Every structure is written in structure tokens, then in C-alpha cells.
Amino acid sequence: MSGSPEDRAAAQVHAWAAELGFQGAGIARVAPPDPDGHLRAWLDRGYNAGLSYMAKKVADREDVDRLVPGAKSVVALAMSYRREGPEPEPPLKVSRYAMADDYHNMILKRSRRLGNRIKATWPGTTVKATVDTAPVLERAWAARAGVAWIGKSTMAISPRLGTYTFLSTLITTVAMTPDEPLPDRCGSCTRCLDACPTQAFPAPYVLDANKCITYWNVEHRGPFPEPPPELHGWVAGCDVCQQVCPWNKFGVLTEERRFTPHPDMVRPDPAVFADPAAHDALERTLLGTPLQRTGPDAVRRNARSILGR
Ligand code: B12
Ligand code: SF4
Numbered sequence: 443m444s445g446s447p448e449d450r451a452a453a454q455v456h457a458w459a460a461e462l463g464f465q466g467a468g469i470a471r472v473a474p475p476d477p478d479g480h481l482r483a484w485l486d487r488g489y490n491a492g493l494s495y496m497a498k499k500v501a502d503r504e505d506v507d508r509l510v511p512g513a514k515s516v517v518a519l520a521m522s523y524r525r526e527g528p529e530p531e532p533p534l535k536v537s538r539y540a541m542a543d544d545y546h547n548m549i550l551k552r553s554r555r556l557g558n559r560i561k562a563t564w565p566g567t568t569v570k571a572t573v574d575t576a577p578v579l580e581r582a583w584a585a586r587a588g589v590a591w592i593g594k595s596t597m598a599i600s601p602r603l604g605t606y607t608f609l610s611t612l613i614t615t616v617a618m619t620p621d622e623p624l625p626d627r628c629g630s631c632t633r634c635l636d637a638c639p640t641q642a643f644p645a646p647y648v649l650d651a652n653k654c655i656t657y658w659n660v661e662h663r664g665p666f667p668e669p670p671p672e673l674h675g676w677v678a679g680c681d682v683c684q685q686v687c688p689w690n691k692f693g694v695l696t697e698e699r700r701f702t703p704h705p706d707m708v709r710p711d712p713a714v715f716a717d718p719a720a721h722d723a724l725e726r727t728l729l730g731t732p733l734q735r736t737g738p739d740a741v742r743r744n745a746r747s748i749l750g751r
């Protein structure tokens with residue numbers, strides 16, 4: 443490998459990321475990730491709904507140096523979970539990300555393996571891996587590192603992978619040559635804004651979680667308020683703003699066995715999902731998926747609301 447030490451470090455990290463199964467990887471120099479204050483504007487308008495954790499550690503989200511003192515680079519990583527197969531279907535639709543094994547542990551392990559290689563190669567280095575496990579603006583870093591641009595749906599869109607990706611970051615004290623950010627390729631398209639069943643986008647690039655189905659059916663605990671939110675058949679998550687996005691027509695498919703949908707989650711059985719007597723069966727069905735955290739009570743609440751029980 444030729445070039446400066448920063449060039450060599452960047453090339454090495456790119457090669458390792460690909461080896462570890464990250465189809466998208468990019469490097470950003472440490473700088474404020476949200477200089478225009480989108481996060482604070484979002485919080486000021488109450489668009490975080492009941493996600494109180496988003497209003498905490500705002501300064502950390504705005505400055506990775508607070509998480510890793512002396513940080514010089516952020517490696518942004520993306521892994522596709524897209525596979526062929528039928529779209530979620532009524533009566534109870536499960537979003538694609540929620541049909542398979544929970545991604546957090548699996549991706550965190552891979553990111554940490556990448557971190558360990560970095561530490562072994564550059565002794566004395568600090569690294570921190572995140573997969574929605576620390577106050578980090580993962581989409582903003584994916585955009586800065588040239589992995590994706592942030593679309594009008596607020597999804598990070600990779601030209602090769604589309605939007606069905608999980609993001610991760612690795613913050614490190616190693617200096618590396620950064621990649622170029624990508625231009626916004628949404629153009630005049632407004633499909634996601636038009637298709638959102640609950641009109642959850644007050645403006646392009648801004649999502650109001652108070653209206654987003656995923657907020658209500660995955661994050662909200664306890665009974666629904668009156669009148670209850672319209673779930674439009676989605677018992678867990680919602681994929682509409684991704685289903686309509688033209689960048690998802692040709693995205694790279696996942697090769698990860700762990701992202702194979704669990705059969706019970708592809709066509710959820712209303713008897714298991716909605717009947718309180720089937721609590722234990724529902725708990726077993728959710729085991730190991732991202733919905734284990736949401737829990738059987740909330741998932742049954744969603745199913746009953748959809749089925750009018
Ligand atoms: C809170 C949260 C949610 C909330 C709020 C979503 C939101 N859009 O803010 C809810 C529960 C609704 C949610 C839903 C989903 N989520 Co979520 N979520 C998060 C979390 C924890 C934080 C996101 C955040 O910081 N929001 C605050 C807003 C202000 O930040 P932002 O979305 O990054 O927005 C940036 C831009 O939009 C931009 N911006 C804002 N305003 C404006 C205005 C203009 C004009 C411009 C140009 C830019 C701009 O600046 C912001 C900051 O840089 C991240 C994990 C993480 N730690 O980052 C996962 C994460 C974003 N979610 C993820 C996923 C997969 C989903 C769902 C697809 C799940 C599903 N199928 O149901 C949906 C998608 C809904 C959607 N369209 O966003 C993935 C996204 C992967 C990707 N390719 O983008 C993440 C990164 C988790 C992960 N590690 O993979 N999520
Ligand atoms: S996930 Fe569904 S409800 Fe939320 S913004 Fe996208 S289309 Fe709208």
C-alpha cells in the first residue's frame with residue numbers, strides 16, 4: 443500500500459470492513475455531525491414524542507469527542523438486511539427488520555472485531571463501536587462518511603444498498619483519510635412523503651415521531667391513548683416509506699443467515715398475537731427478534747387494535 447499513513451489506515455479499515463460483511467463503509471473526520479442544529483430543532487418541536495432518551499445527552503450526540511476523547515475519525519458502517527420475498531401482508535404486517543434476529547448484538551460484535559483489529563495494529567488507540575447503543579447520530583455520520591445520503595424520508599440511502607440497512611459507527615483516535623460525502627439524489631421525488639399512511643413528515647427530511655406508526659407499535663409502552671393511533675395493519679414497525687423508495691428496487695441482498703425471517707413473524711397468527719391466553723406462545727415467537735424488547739403485552743395491544751378486539 444502506498445500513500446500517507448492516513449491513506450494506508452483508511453484503505454486497511456475499508457478492506458477489513460468488507461471482510462467482516464459490511465457492504466457499506468466510509469470514513470469521516472471528526473467534526474460536529476449536525477452543524478445546522480436539526481436535532482435541536484426536532485426536539486424543540488416535540489417530534490421525539492415519548493422518546494425521552496433522545497432529549498438526554500444531546501451534547502454527546504453533537505460531539506463524539508465527549509464519548510471518545512481525542513477522537514479523530516468515525517468509521518460509518520452499513521449492513522443490508524434486504525432479501526427477496528413477499529412484502530408484509532395483512533391482516534398483521536411485520537416490518538422486515540423485525541422479522542429476523544435482533545441486529546444489535548450481531549452488528550456490535552462485528553464492529554468490535556473491526557475495533558480490535560484497529561487496536562492491535564495501532565497500539566494505544568481508543569475505539570468505541572455503536573449500533574444504536576450510544577448517543578450518536580448514526581445517519582448523520584453515514585452521510586458525512588459517504589456511505590449514504592439522508593433522504594426526504596430521513597432514511598439513510600446508499601446508492602448500492604438502498605435503505606434496508608442497519609447502521610453502525612466506530613469512533614477512533616486513529617487519523618484516516620476521509621471519504622467524500624454523497625450528493626442528495628432524491629431529486630424531485632416525493633413518494634415517501636406522499637405514501638406515509640399517517641402523514642408523519644411535517645416537511646421533507648423531518649419526521650414527527652408522534653405520527654409515525656413505528657413509534658406507536660414498537661416504542662410506546664402501556665395502553666394507547668384515546669383515540670388510538672391508526673396502525674394501518676402494521677403490528678410491528680412500518681416499511682411504507684421504504685417500500686415506495688425507488689432506491690430499493692435494486693439494492694444488494696443480504697447474505698446473513700441471521701437476517702432470515704422467522705416463519706412465525708412473516709405471517710403472524712392472529713390467535714397467537716391477539717389472544718391474551720396465548721401470552722407464552724407470543725413471548726416465544728418474539729424471542730431473539732427486535733420485538734423481544736417491545737414485549738408481548740405491547741405487541742398484543744397492537745394486534746388487538748388492528749383487529750378491532
Ligand atoms: C429515534 C429513532 C427512531 C424514531 C424516530 C425516527 C427519526 N426519523 O428520527 C422512530 C421510532 C420513529 C424510528 C423509526 C424507524 N427507524 Co429508527 N432510529 C432512531 C435512532 C435511535 C435515533 C434517530 C435520530 O437521531 N433521530 C433524530 C433526528 C433529528 O435525526 P435523524 O433521523 O438522524 O435526522 C437527521 C437528518 O434527517 C437531518 N435533518 C433533520 N432535519 C432536516 C432538515 C433538512 C432540510 C435536512 C437537509 C436534513 C435534516 O439531520 C438529522 C441529524 O443529522 C436511530 C439510531 C441512532 N442512534 O442514530 C435509529 C435508526 C435511525 N432507525 C432505523 C430504522 C431501521 C428505523 C425504521 C426503518 C424501522 C421500521 N422499519 O419501522 C423506522 C423508519 C422511520 C423513518 N422514516 O425514520 C435505522 C435507520 C437505518 C437507515 N438506513 O437509515 C437506525 C439508524 C438504527 C440503526 N442503527 O440501524 N426510529
Ligand atoms: S415508518 Fe411508516 S408511519 Fe413512519 S414515517 Fe415511514 S411510512 Fe410513515
Ligand code: SF4
Pocket residue numbers: 593594595596597599627628631632633634635683686687688689
Ligand atoms: S422515496 Fe423518493 S424522496 Fe423519498 S427517500 Fe426515496 S428517493 Fe428520496
